[in-house]
Amino acid sequence: MLQFLIRRLIGAVVIMFLIGAFTFFLFYTVPQDFAALSCGKNCSPENLAVIRENLGLDKPITTQFWEFMSGIVSGRDFPQGHCSAPCLGVSFDSGNFVWDSIVDRFPLTLSLTVGGLVIFLTLGLGSGLLAAWKRGTVVDKLVSGASIVLSSFQIYLLGPIVLGILVYSSGIMENPKYHPFTENPGTWALGLLIPWVVMATIFTAQYTRMSRSTMIEQLQEEHVRTARAKGMSQRYVFFRYAWRGSLIPIVTILGIDLSALLAGAVVTEFTFDLPGLGRLAVDSSLTKDLPLTMGIMLFGAFFILILNIIVDLAYAYIDPRVRLS
Amino acid sequence: MTTLTKTEGEKAPTGPDSFLSVRDLRVRFSTEDGIVKAVDGLSFDVERGKTLGIVGESGSGKSVTNLTVLGLHNPKSSTVEGEILLEGQDLVTASEKEMEKLRGNKVAMIFQDPLTALSPYYTVGRQIAEPYMKHTGASKKEARARAIEMLTKVGIPQPKTRVDDYPHQFSGGMRQRAMIAMALVCDPDLLIADEPTTALDVTVQAQILDLLKDLQQEFGSAIIFITHDLGVISDMADDLLVMYSGRAVERGSVREVLREPKHPYTWGLLSSMPRLGGDTDQALNPIPGSPPSLLNPPSGCPFHPRCAFTDQVSGDRCSTERPALGEGRAAACHLTAEQKQTIFFDTIQPRLR
Numbered sequence: 001m002l003q004f005l006i007r008r009l010i011g012a013v014v015i016m017f018l019i020g021a022f023t024f025f026l027f028y029t030v031p032q033d034f035a036a037l038s039c040g041k042n043c044s045p046e047n048l049a050v051i052r053e054n055l056g057l058d059k060p061i062t063t064q065f066w067e068f069m070s071g072i073v074s075g076r077d078f079p080q081g082h083c084s085a086p087c088l089g090v091s092f093d094s095g096n097f098v099w100d101s102i103v104d105r106f107p108l109t110l111s112l113t114v115g116g117l118v119i120f121l122t123l124g125l126g127s128g129l130l131a132a133w134k135r136g137t138v139v140d141k142l143v144s145g146a147s148i149v150l151s152s153f154q155i156y157l158l159g160p161i162v163l164g165i166l167v168y169s170s171g172i173m174e175n176p177k178y179h180p181f182t183e184n185p186g187t188w189a190l191g192l193l194i195p196w197v198v199m200a201t202i203f204t205a206q207y208t209r210m211s212r213s214t215m216i217e218q219l220q221e222e223h224v225r226t227a228r229a230k231g232m233s234q235r236y237v238f239f240r241y242a243w244r245g246s247l248i249p250i251v252t253i254l255g256i257d258l259s260a261l262l263a264g265a266v267v268t269e270f271t272f273d274l275p276g277l278g279r280l281a282v283d284s285s286l287t288k289d290l291p292l293t294m295g296i297m298l299f300g301a302f303f304i305l306i307l308n309i310i311v312d313l314a315y316a317y318i319d320p321r322v323r324l325s
Numbered sequence: 326m327t328t329l330t331k332t333e334g335e336k337a338p339t340g341p342d343s344f345l346s347v348r349d350l351r352v353r354f355s356t357e358d359g360i361v362k363a364v365d366g367l368s369f370d371v372e373r374g375k376t377l378g379i380v381g382e383s384g385s386g387k388s389v390t391n392l393t394v395l396g397l398h399n400p401k402s403s404t405v406e407g408e409i410l411l412e413g414q415d416l417v418t419a420s421e422k423e424m425e426k427l428r429g430n431k432v433a434m435i436f437q438d439p440l441t442a443l444s445p446y447y448t449v450g451r452q453i454a455e456p457y458m459k460h461t462g463a464s465k466k467e468a469r470a471r472a473i474e475m476l477t478k479v480g481i482p483q484p485k486t487r488v489d490d491y492p493h494q495f496s497g498g499m500r501q502r503a504m505i506a507m508a509l510v511c512d513p514d515l516l517i518a519d520e521p522t523t524a525l526d527v528t529v530q531a532q533i534l535d536l537l538k539d540l541q542q543e544f545g546s547a548i549i550f551i552t553h554d555l556g557v558i559s560d561m562a563d564d565l566l567v568m569y570s571g572r573a574v575e576r577g578s579v580r581e582v583l584r585e586p587k588h589p590y591t592w593g594l595l596s597s598m599p600r601l602g603g604d605t606d607q608a609l610n611p612i613p614g615s616p617p618s619l620l621n622p623p624s625g626c627p628f629h630p631r632c633a634f635t636d637q638v639s640g641d642r643c644s645t646e647r648p649a650l651g652e653g654r655a656a657a658c659h660l661t662a663e664q665k666q667t668i669f670f671d672t673i674q675p676r677l678r
Contacts, residue, residue, distance in 0.1 A: 136401060223444040226436055229395055230456035230507065231429035234421075244446045320491040321445055 001316070001323075008312065012305040019301045020072070023294050024065055034092060037288055054079060055092060072298075088295035093287050098295035101280060108178045109276040112199065112268060113261040115192055119200035124207025125250070131208065132215035133238060143208060151205035159198045159271035166194060176272040195272045199265060203257065207250070214249050218242035247318045255311035262307075263300030344547050345371040345394070345515055350407035352386075352393050352571075361619045363389040365571040366407075371515065371564075376541065376548040378562030378579060380555060380594065382616045386571035387551045391517045394549075395434055396424040411515070429456035433508035437520040439500035443492040443507075449476075450488035453507045460511045475506035479536060498529035502536065509540060516541075517549045522557060534561055555598055559583055567591050570617050570627035577654040587656035587665045589632045592673045600677070610676060626659065637664055 035052040036043065052058045056067065067076060071087035078090055080097075088098035131143040166173045176194050179187040218224065219242045227237045264278025277296060284292035316323045352364040364386040371377045379387050392398050394409055396416060409416040411432065416424065436442035443452060453475055454468035463471065469488065476484035479502040492500055501521060508516060518537065522530040534557065541548055550561050558565060558579065565582045567575040567590065575588040586592055593612035614631040617623050623630050629643040638659040650657040658665065 222436065222438065222441040225397060226434075226442045226504075226507075227444065227452075227455075228397055229428055229434040229436075230452075231425050231427070231459055232455060233425055241444055241446070244444075319446060321493050 004316070005309070005313070008309045012309060015305060016298070016301065017069070020069060020294075020298055021065070023297055024068060025061075027290050027294060028061055028064070034288070034290060037092070055090075088298065089291035091284075091289050091292045093284070093289040093292070098291050101292060102277065102295060102299055105275060105277045105280045107180060108274055109262065109264055109269075109278065111178065111181060111188065111192055112195060112265050112274070112276060113258065115189070115196040116199045116203065116261065116265075117258065119196055120203035120207055121254075123200065124204040125211050127204070128208040128211025129215060129238075129243075131212040132219070132242075135216060140212075144212065147205040147208040147212075149205075150201055151209065153202060153205075155198055155202055155267045156271050158201060159195075159268070162194055162198055163272075176274060178274060195268050195274065198271070199268045207253075210253060211246060211250060214246040215242055218245040221245065244318065248315065251311055251314045251318070255307045259300070259304040259307040262303040264296070343370040344373045344412060345549075346408070346410040347390070347394070348408040348410070350390065350393065350405070350409065352389055352398060352403055352405050354399075354403045356402075356620075359620050362571055362622060363403075363619055364393070365622070367568070367571070367573055369566050369573065369576070371547045371549060373514070373547050374541070374545045375563045376550055376561055378558040378565045379549060379551045379568055380553055380558055380565065381568035382553065384616050384619065385568040386619075387568055388519055389571075390568075391434070391519060391549060391551060394517065395428055395432060396421070397428075426460070429508075429513070430460040430511045431513055432515045432517065433511070433513035435501075435504055435508045435516065435518040435521045438524045439497065439504045440492070440524075442504060443500060445492060448489050448491055449495065449503045450490075452492075453488075453503065453510050456507070457510045471510060472506070475510050476503065478509075478540070479503070479506045480532075481506075497525055498532065501525060501529070501533055505533070505536065505540070509544065509546075512544055513546055515547045515549070517551070519551045520553070521550075523552070523554070530557070537561070555583065555594060567594070570622055571619060572627065572657070573650055574628065574658070575656040576650060581654055585666075585669060586673075587662075587669070588628075588658050589634050589660075590628050591656070592669065593631075596673065596676050607676070626657070634660060634664075634668060637668075 035048055035055060035057055039048055039051055049058075056064055059067075068089060070076070071083065071085070071089065073085055075085040076083045076087045076089075078097075080090065080095065083090070083097045083099070086099060088102070090096070091098055091101060094101070127143050127147070131140040134140045163175070167175055173194060174191070177191045179191050181188040215238075219238070221242070224237055224241045227241050228234075232240075262277075264276055264281050266278035266282060268274070269276040269278045270282075277299070281293065281296045283289075284296065347370070348368050350364050350367045351362070354361040354363055367386070367390060369377065369379075379390070381387050389398065393405055394411075394416060396419070398405065405417050407417065411427070414423075416427070419427075443449070450469060450472040453472040454465070457463055457471050458465065458468045473484045473488050476488055481487050481499055481502055487495075487499075492503070495503060501524075505521070516537075521537070522533050525533060537548065538561070540546075548561075550558065552558055562579045565575075565577060565579045566573050567582065567588060569590050575582060575586065575591050582591065583595070586595060590612070593610070596610035597612060599609060612631055613633075617627050617630070623644070625642070625644040625646050626632070626648050629635050632643065635643040642659050646659070648657040648659050656665070660668070
C-alpha cells in the first residue's frame, strides 16, 4: 500500500510538471503582446520596454519557463520583492503575487465546498438509500420525482428565487457574505447558508438518483441473495452487502465533483456575489492576466490529482480485489 | 388416472419420515406482459437423510421452487399458494422473522456460481462465520474457529490462513467448497443445492459430489439436488422428480426413472444426453421445439406441442386435458402403461446405447 502511495505521488508530481509546461507554452504561443496590454493608452516604446523587462517578457521563452517552474519549487525574486515557494509568478493586472491572491480567495471556496458537501452527501445519500429501501412505494416515487425535478434546476435560477424570498422580500436572512470560520463559526455558517443549500440542492438530486439506482442494482446481486439465504436480515444485507458495492460509483463521482468545486464554484460564486477562486479565475481570463490564470489552473490541477489518489485509496479500501492487483 | 378432479395438482404420499413436504405449490409472478405461472401445482416430499434430485430444462421452475422454500422470492411481485411443510411448520405463511431464523440454520442453500454468490468484499471466513454468529449467538472468536473447522471439513488446505482470504483468491472448486462450508456451518437439516457443480470442471465436480455425500452421511441432512445433468443425478440422488413447465411430470426412485422412464419428456432428456463410449455416428436426439412460455402455457399437457407420441393417444386429450401425476412411481402422461412400455423398449432404449 505504501509503495502504491509513493508511486502515485511521484506520478502526480510528474503530471503536475507536464500540466505546468503544457499550459505555459500554450499561453505563450498566443499571438498577443502582454506588455502592450498592461501599457495603457499613452504607450511609448520606452514604457513598453520597461514593462516588458518588469514582466520578464524580454527574456527567451525557455528562460521564462525555467524561472516559472523553479519559482514554484524554490521561490523567485521580483522587483516587488521575494516571492517565496510555491511562487506562481506575479499578476500582470494587480502586480500582486499570484499565490497570495489564491490564498486570499481559497478559504471562501473551501467553505462553500465543505458546507455544500456535508449537506448534499447527507441528504442525497440518505434519500437515495431510503428510496432504494422502499422501492416501488409512494416514498420511492416521491423521492425519485423530486430528485428529477430538482436536478433540472440551475443554481442561477434557484439562487435568485431563494434570495428574493429569504432576503429581499421577507428579510429573514442577510445577503450571503463570507466571514472567516476562525472568527466566528456561527456567522460563518449563517453567512453561507443560502449558497450551501442552493448549491447542495442541485447536487443532492444527482446523488439521490445515483445512490438509489446503484443500491437497487446491488440488491439484485447474487451474493446479496446468498447473504439472505444465510438468514441475515434485510437491514444487515442492505447496509453491509449492497451498500459496500454501491460505494465505488459514489466515491468516483464524489472525487470528480469535489475537485471541480475546490477549483472554484463559478456559478455559485457569481450568483451570490461571493469572491472565491472561481470568480478570480474568470476575472483573470477576462483581463488576460496570464500568470493568475495559470496559477489557478495549476492549483485546481493539484486538487484533481490529490483527490484522484484519495479515490484510488478508497477503492482499495472498499474492494479487496483492487487491493491485490 | 382417476384422481383427475377439480384440483389440477397431484397428490404424493406423505411418508412417515417426510421432513419437507410440498403440497400443490403455485408460484406466480405478475409481469408487465401478464401472469407467469412459474410453479403450477407441484407436490413432493423429501425424507431425512435422503436426496431428492430435481431435473428439468431451464425455466421449468426448479430454482423458483427452491427459492420459494427459503422464502427468497420477491414478495411484492409474486404470489405463493399451497403448502410447504417443514416438520409440520408451514413456510408459506411463516413470517419474515421466522424465515430468517430458519434460513442458513435449518435450511441452507448452495448456489450455482460460487464466484457471484460469494461477496467479493468480505473474507471467506467472515462470510462463513456470519450465519453461525447469527443463529447460535457465538462470539466472533468462536465463529472464526468454527469457520476454520468447516474449511478443514470441506478440504481446504491451510484453513487457518485461507480463512482470511477473499473469494477472488480462491480457485473455482475451492470457492464452491467454501460455499458448502458456509451452507453447512449451522448443521442444516435440509440442504438445497442449486446446480452446485454446473460451473465446475468434471474432476472438481466429482470431488464436490463426493464431499456432499460424505457430509450428508455425517450430518444426516436431507438434500434437494437441482441439476440438468442426469449423470450427476444418478450418482447423487435417491429419488427423482422431473419438472416441466412448472409441474412435476415424472416421479420415482432414481433407479426406476433412469432405468425405465415413463414420460416422453424424460425420454427426450435421456436421448439428448451424450454418452461416453457411445457410437459417434449415432446422432443425439434433442427434444424438438423449445420450453413453453410460462405466460401462456399450452393447453392440456404442457409437453404436447413437443411430444412425438400424441398420435397414439385417442382423440385430442393431449391438447385438452391435463394429465395428472399419480401417486408414488408415476408419470403425468395420457399414454397407457402398455403403450409407454412398448415405446420405451422399442424406440427409445435402443437410442440410449
